[in-house]
Amino acid sequence: MLEITIKIDDTVTQALKFLLGDLTDLKPLNKRIADAAEVVTREHILFRAAPTRHTTADRLGAQPTGYLTRRGNAIESASNAEGATVTLGGAPEIFARVEGPVTIKPVNSQYLTIPASAQAYGRRAREMQGLKPIRLGRHLALVEESDSGRPIKGDKSGRKIVVHYWLKESVTLPQDRGLLPSEEQYTVAAEGAAADMLREDLAQLQS
Incomplete structure (x- = not known):
């Protein structure tokens, strides 16, 4: 099992900066960020990574195994007052290639x-x-x-x-950063979650 920890500070974006300075309990915000990061991760794997990584299957004239699709459907998230985490469940070893080449024995x-x-x-x-x-x-x-x-x-x-x-x-597989979303994608997702929370809070104050 591999985990991605979403680390946000108050210098990232305007909505996050406002909320981090205003909230005393970060659990609601971190829950929204975790949910958004889970969606971004799942959609990236299913719709960007999986469809473009059939090189071996195509070369052999074989049917793709759907391995990445299964991994995308196994994504989960969790959060607490400290932060947000996305969990790559099932058999997530392939995602180690995001950090660099992987040697398999x-x-x-x-x-x-x-x-x-x-x-x-x-x-x-x-x-x-x-x-x-x-x-x-x-x-x-x-x-x-x-x-x-x-x-x-x-x-x-x-x-x-x-x-x-x-x-x-043994076989050494090259680094493949595109298997998972970039830091920028996670930042955009976190900002969107914070902006949604701000809009809802303002709507409640105005109602």
């Missing part, structure tokens, strides 16, 4: 299995039957022998294979 096996075919994408290697490990040049792979595959370079047996997974000891 196998946990319960010797190798990572990197999908190399449409059939393998989104599936665990053990879910596919009849795969065999083989060395292809400098690379290790899990392959299926098939007449519809390609011949093995330098192999005189005539076997044909389909590579379903590449086996790697």
Whole structure:
């Protein structure tokens, strides 16, 4: 579980500056900020990050797994007198890439299995039957022998294979800041929440 803490001070925007100087109990304001930040985070993941990160699926001709969409739908928020927090629930490890490159290593096996075919994408290697490990040049792979595959370079047996997974000891994924909203987006959301609260308070005073 990962958390994003929304830190606001009285120098950020006019509405926030006014409310932070006027309120003795910040819980109502922080609740509004948490709600707004939750919406901004969910919408960013669902409508900006998820639709543009299908590179591997598109290259393999596979159906996207919907991983980011599920993560977007798992967003929650909380608040108290100290501040507002957005929680990235479920399996949020992908969001570590916002801070910088992430190196992934196998946990319960010797190798990572990197999908190399449409059939393998989104599936665990053990879910596919009849795969065999083989060395292809400098690379290790899990392959299926098939007449519809390609011949093995330098192999005189005539076997044909389909590579379903590449086996790697580790993989480093590059930084991807766009997986989550920017600080500016969170500031705008917080200012909007504060402005809404101000308008409602003024309306009550005038009624």
